[in-house]
Amino acid sequence: MSFDIQKINADFADKSPQEFLQWAVGAFYPRITMASSFGAEDMALIDMFAGPAGRLALQDKTIRVFTLDTGRLNEETYELIDRVRARYKIAIESYFPDPRKVEALERTKGFYSFRESLENRKECCSIRKVGPLARALQGTAAWITGLRRDQSVTRAGVQKIEVDDAHNGIFKINPLAAWTNDQVWQYLREQGVPYSKLHELGYSSIGCAPCTRAIKPGENIRDGRWWWESPEHKECGLHLPKREKK
Numbered sequence: 376m377s378f379d380i381q382k383i384n385a386d387f388a389d390k391s392p393q394e395f396l397q398w399a400v401g402a403f404y405p406r407i408t409m410a411s412s413f414g415a416e417d418m419a420l421i422d423m424f425a426g427p428a429g430r431l432a433l434q435d436k437t438i439r440v441f442t443l444d445t446g447r448l449n450e451e452t453y454e455l456i457d458r459v460r461a462r463y464k465i466a467i468e469s470y471f472p473d474p475r476k477v478e479a480l481e482r483t484k485g486f487y488s489f490r491e492s493l494e495n496r497k498e499c500c501s502i503r504k505v506g507p508l509a510r511a512l513q514g515t516a517a518w519i520t521g522l523r524r525d526q527s528v529t530r531a532g533v534q535k536i537e538v539d540d541a542h543n544g545i546f547k548i549n550p551l552a553a554w555t556n557d558q559v560w561q562y563l564r565e566q567g568v569p570y571s572k573l574h575e576l577g578y579s580s581i582g583c584a585p586c587t588r589a590i591k592p593g594e595n596i597r598d599g600r601w602w603w604e605s606p607e608h609k610e611c612g613l614h615l616p617k618r619e620k621k
């Protein structure tokens with residue numbers, strides 16, 4: 376598949392997430408999937424394609440949704456996943472890490488090695504997230520994410536469509552790239568979309584329980600992730616730098 380992604384990004388710069396999603400589904404269906412951690416952005420996106428308006432606009436095309444069950448998620452996340460299944464009548468595929476790798480990690484380094492060094496943290500994310508993501512993306516041409524530019528310094532350059540060099544050059548689709556946090560929450564409230572109870576406890580981002588906390592007033596929305604690390608390191612390896620043309 377060949378696309379001029381600079382032109383597509385320019386064409387959709389002022390278009391809504393729903394319009395871009397419709398284009399992306401038309402271009403890549405059925406080899407398009409969505410990764411969800413069930414944070415606010417992901418819930419907005421699921422509603423955009425699996426809610427009544429989305430189903431109509433996408434002519435009932437079903438987008439495959441998957442989640443990375445790292446084994447360290449919050450109880451509230453598992454509860455929300457089941458609520459989403461029931462409400463939207465969609466299957467959610469969970470991908471678990473290789474148990475032999477998790478067992479080896481826990482036996483040799485314990486259960487909280489990720490707090491000891493950046494290297495250890497990346498090792499844990501690699502086993503629990505990056506490996507399972509590669510399995511989840513096998514056979515796909517594009518994946519949808521809830522990345523937004525104003526989430527952090529590491530995401531300031533996010534485009535609506537990017538080439539994902541880390542995954543065989545497939546396309547990454549970021550319909551909410553230009554949205555603010557307020558726009559996400561306005562959408563959730565207006566559409567009555569379910570969301571994680573963790574957000575009511577001050578969590579601005581949803582991830583693994585031991586690596587995510589509520590944020591304090593004045594903190595950035597990614598400050599609750601790996602709060603012991605500096606901002607430029609706050610990625611788990613799922614979202615690596617992009618290329619502009621393919």
Ligand code: SF4
Nearest residue numbers: 489499500503583586
């Ligand atoms: S977020 Fe924390 S617990 Fe989850 S995979 Fe990464 S280091 Fe491990």
